[in-house]
Ligand code: FES
């Protein structure tokens with residue numbers, strides 16, 4: 001089995017991985033970081049979202065062998081205002097989608113800061129405004145069966161520095 | 165009447181105690197239990213809907229490097245009890261539904277287990293199956309009772325005569341789709357069999373019921389089984405009863421003593437193995453006089469169950485008590501099909517059963533030319549029409565009026581299909597919500613004191629409901645101490661017996677047990693206990709049940725926009741107002757309400773498990789095709805409540821809040837879609853293909 005180095009939450013670890021293993025399974029089963037969750041294993045729910053070199057990715061669709069030397073951040077390694085905002089707004093219930101929501105939110109706010117447009121951005125030539133619609137749209141790859149969306153958006157607003 | 169607690173911690177708006185662990189992902193769920201050197205299980209499933217397994221050739225599977233064993237009907241242990249056929253895993257070669265477990269692979273890695281499961285060659289002799297539900301099947305039967313123990317049929321007065329002599333009537337058939345619970349955390353069990361002791365870290369809504377069920381299936385003493393579950397990644401009923409994979413995990417563990425087994429279902433497997441809401445066909449008849457007073461309500465329901473195990477959803481029970489109509493009739497008929505076993509899904513009974521009748525109310529209000537809120541108000545019963553008992557509290561009218569005010573209902577033009585905003589047709593709709601205020605018969609709690617702190621112990625479950633936090637609030641008030649001196653210990657059969665988290669009865673039942681234990685503790689030790697002092701209490705008998713009709717009520721308001729050209733449907737606003745007793749923690753209760761409403765919106769617009777009649781397979785068995793509401797669909801949902809404190813339900817004055825939010829939502833949205841377009845959709849989900857033919 002090939003060996004790779006995974007830099008997860010600042011710690012470099014050398015692991016032998018099955019070429020079929022996803023980053024999600026390696027994190028959870030081999031590196032003992034169960035913060036990213038498996039909700040579907042098919043890239044359909046967002047529960048496994050982590051930050052790979054700062055960008056949000058679905059770790060269930062990422063082959064571990066492709067992550068040699070990559071910087072991986074899971075919710076366990078995130079320290080961001082969005083976490084307290086989620087607690088303040090009760091933006092979760094069971095908590096199973098939450099680590100993915102947190103990583104996704106951090107990645108989303110960065111994408112926004114970098115000027116990336118979304119499907120609902122009205123004007124592609126102007127700098128987008130961080131409206132509720134923009135945030136909801138950009139977070140729609142993260143399913144929450146508990147239905148916390150109506151609290152997630154105000155939490156994001158708070159974390160982005162707007163009125164909570 | 166119960167002596168009510170003086171609310172101090174109760175009623176406070178508090179963040180969840182488990183919040184920090186959840187936003188960092190360090191809360192551990194069943195599949196994440198840190199165990200030494202686990203092995204991994206993957207299930208092999210039948211790909212026929214009815215027949216017999218003639219052979220399972222495991223040679224190729226066993227050749228996969230890392231495979232430890234493959235259990236099949238021929239090689240697995242014989243279970244002690246096979247009475248519950250859903251749980252009789254590998255005990256027969258008969259196949260009763262597509263997706264039934266026909267083998268279990270155990271391997272060193274999840275990848276090897278999965279690969280081997282695919283390589284196991286299962287040969288079946290197939291029989292003709294039948295998975296098609298319809299109301300005109302000749303083999304529909306009348307179950308002895310409906311879930312959990314309601315009368316199957318009821319009849320008071322003469323509905324037909326009332327229909328014949330009424331000023332206005334509605335006779336229509338409404339349908340709700342097959343729905344799957346789909347909690348975000350796939351069902352999972354980690355199992356260890358060691359020295360005659362079975363430990364299960366199981367994702368469950370009730371550790372004690374898992375223990376008793378599993379003990380019975382394997383012929384063990386309850387003392388030989390420990391079930392642990394500190395966190396549950398959602399359940400909505402599907403984790404309320406033991407399903408076959410739990411038995412499979414325990415079986416695998418017993419085949420390899422001393423080795424921990426990890427079994428997690430895939431999302432796809434959850435569509436055949438962990439229950440679902442039956443589709444329902446609802447024939448509704450309503451009759452009213454010119455003033456809008458109902459003279460008859462009838463609801464006749466047809467739904468499905470599996471051939472191996474009966475589950476009869478109590479779809480018609482809400483129609484029995486909701487409105488004052490002197491003539492009432494309800495019935496349930498089942499088709500036993502070659503389908504997976506249906507079970508509880510959030511508000512079984514009330515959720516589907518408040519769709520047909522609440523849309524029919526809208527239709528009848530329109531026929532009578534009466535506002536749909538006013539129509540409901542005119543039919544408020546003074547007492548429970550069915551039992552004749554008074555309601556312990558019933559504030560439906562207050563919810564309707566308060567919601568109307570918040571939503572801005574007053575200027576509503578009742579005419580359908582006349583509002584347009586650019587390309588969008590705009591409408592609004594309303595429906596009522598109801599859910600029983602139940603309490604389970606058994607639950608025990610212990611209060612302990614040590615190092616200046618109190619602990620409340622009970623084997624309860626927090627599946628996102630907030631029990632970690634709300635039970636502490638209840639214990640603090642029951643002991644009359646500050647909240648920060650109280651710890652809560654739940655989710656383990658090592659703690660006292662707790663009823664399952666279901667039927668919105670958890671907080672009421674466990675809270676009552678905690679209050680009893682706290683009172684016993686104070687009686688025994690006074691205000692100055694010593695280290696090691698402890699006292700037990702149990703939920704008292706629910707005597708109020710005999711004298712009162714006990715329910716929570718609510719009203720839901722939806723704004724719907726339908727695109728005039730494409731038929732795309734959006735719900736930009738949903739407002740719910742509830743009367744659910746005293747609210748223990750406004751922050752977590754609000755989450756329960758909006759969560760229910762979000763799932764109700766999802767049911768209204770998206771959720772539809774498509775069962776292929778040719779194969780007996782739910783073809784859209786993943787999140788790419790079984791759509792649930794996303795953030796962009798459901799970011800604007802508001803929930804409120806009216807002041808209510810019910811002294812008859814429990815010492816907290818509270819009622820359950822986990823399910824009522826999903827009741828009535830789909831009807832409010834369907835009614836609003838009609839108001840927007842003039843197209844009446846009576847079959848859920850309301851999708852654009854059903855609206856488009858009616859749009860000009
Ligand atoms: S687990 Fe990766 S998207 Fe669902």
Ligand code: FES
Nearest residue numbers: 093095144145146
């Ligand atoms: S908090 Fe339960 S799925 Fe989002």
